[in-house]
Amino acid sequence: MGLGPFFFTRFKMLNRRADKLELLRIAEAVALEKSIDKELIINSMESGIAKAAKSKFGTENEIEVKINRENGDIGIYRKLLIVENPVNTNLEITLEFAKNLSQDFKDKKLGDEILQPLPSFDFGRIAAQTAKQVITYSVREAERERQFNDFKDKKDTILSGIVKRLEFGNVIVDLGGTEAIIQKNELIPRENIKAGDRIKAYCLDVRREPRGQQIFLSRAHNKFMEKLFIQEVPEIYDGLIEIKSSSRDPGSRAKICVKAIDTSLDPVGACVGMRGSRVQAVVNELQGEKIDIVNWSEDPAIIVSNALSPAEVQRVNVDNQNKKLDVILTEENLSKAIGRRGQNVRLATKLLNYEINIMTDQEDSEKRQNEFKEKTENLIKNLELDETLGQLLVAEGFSTIDEIKDSSIEDLSKIEGIEQDTAKELIERANEFHLKDQEEISKKIKDLGLDADLIGHEGLTPGMLVTLGEQKILTLTDFADLASDELTGSFDMVKGERVKIKGYLEEFALSKNEADNLIMSARSKVYKD
Secondary structure, eight states, X not given: OOSXXXXXXXXXXXXXXXXXXXXXXXXXXXXXXHTSOHHHHHHHHHHHHHHHHHHHHOTTSOEEEEEOTTTOOEEEEEEEEEOSSOSOTTTEEOHHHHHHHOGGGTTOOTTXXXXXXXXXXXXXXXXXXXXXXXXXXXXXXXXXXXXXXXXXXXXXXXEEEEEEEEETTEEEEEOSSSEEEEOGGGSOTTOOOOTTOEEEEEEEEEEEETTEEEEEEESSSHHHHHHHHHHHOHHHHTTSEEEEEEEEETTTEEEEEEEESSTTSOHHHHHHOGGGHHXXXXXXXXXXXXXXXXXXXXXXXXXXXXXXXXXXXXXXXXXXXXXXXEEEEOHHHHHHHHOGGGHHHHHHHHHHTSEEEEEEHHHHHHHHHHHHHHHHHHHHHHHTOOHHHHHHXXXXXXXXXXXXXXXXXXXXXXXXXXXXXHHHHHHHHHHHHHHHHHHHHHHXXXXXXOOHHHHTOTTOXXXXXXXXXXXXXXXXXXXXXXXXXXXXXXXXXXXXXXXXEOOTTGGGTOOHHHHHHHHHHHHHHHTOO
């Protein structure tokens, strides 16, 4: 029911009892139609009539309107404050004059407020239009608030609606009484959606905005796939199977990692369903997106072996501290593990939140040999050792000068062939090199012209600062504008081949998480305003 016709045809006859009761009926009908409180409708009517009354009795008056909830009687009053010496007679009144107005005010005293009854009047077109605007605005705001409250709790759920229209690649969805939007980047690529289609999507966000609530949906988000599995697999819904993580290349391929809370269950089999019925229902909703279901394990080496299927993994070298995995496999399995345009390994990386390096057995052997050679040459050169002693120290786990500096004579003496005097000399040389190295690094930092803010940024070592300076990254702003991959290094596909992109701080073995934290803390300082 619209509010407009009522105000132009009924306000001129408010003194008639039938129209007063109709006032209440209209309030009730509007409340039911808009799903908002009837009391709010009546309150907004009182405000609208009060505003219209001000145009009749004068805007300098403070008008209050009361509608009887039982019979629809409308009382129009002027609010007055009882004072000893009135200054503004439109707002103030003496005690004596108040008592003379009505018997109801006999017990009033200074400082009290009274409501002086005003005569009924015929609403003209302008007054009725004014009242209509006030009530319409109040009802619209109440409706928006109700819609926001209805949908704010539906965030992180799947919503279903009818496609209303398409605008500039975005899809507007009618959820029944309100609209939501699926932005172009939240759609599954190459998905054919038409007006009138029924569609499901993940409720990404619900925001309160000046024009009303905005509901943002997504069909490309990882959570959309997870919520579909919760709908299709009763064991997940009941908490017997847990979804640990997921990753998607929307419309193409996805991976989901599941763990059985009830150890008697096969989590992968439960998600696949009889003859693949459960996973196929999810695949159909995701427009044919291929889904790999991965069994979760405490051992990241087992998870990555499962996640890189159909490739057969020979072995995995795990670096938990830096969250890195070196996956070694045969030449024929290399392309399977990497996948088309690196898709398989990229999805596995997101699934585990580990950096995954794919390599053949030969590449792994060469890498180990090169690392051993580099560490040995570093000790030989800087501590002035012979090759045999350098190789012995690296083989026993003392791969850096700092490790030797921080060790004890007893630890080094345990190595066969190293006596206490030799151990003592090694530690002294390591300390001398460290002091000299720190002096040289400090001089380099000064010569490179790094800003004090970057030098003082927590987490950056002197060696890192020198490396950054050599790459012309001289201020905290320069550093904040970097991406974590630029620090740690990454892989990219160039002309169909997987190419290693070296990171600025790769030699310092930064994990992706550590790089993210360094950059985000820099951004919080630079862009805090």
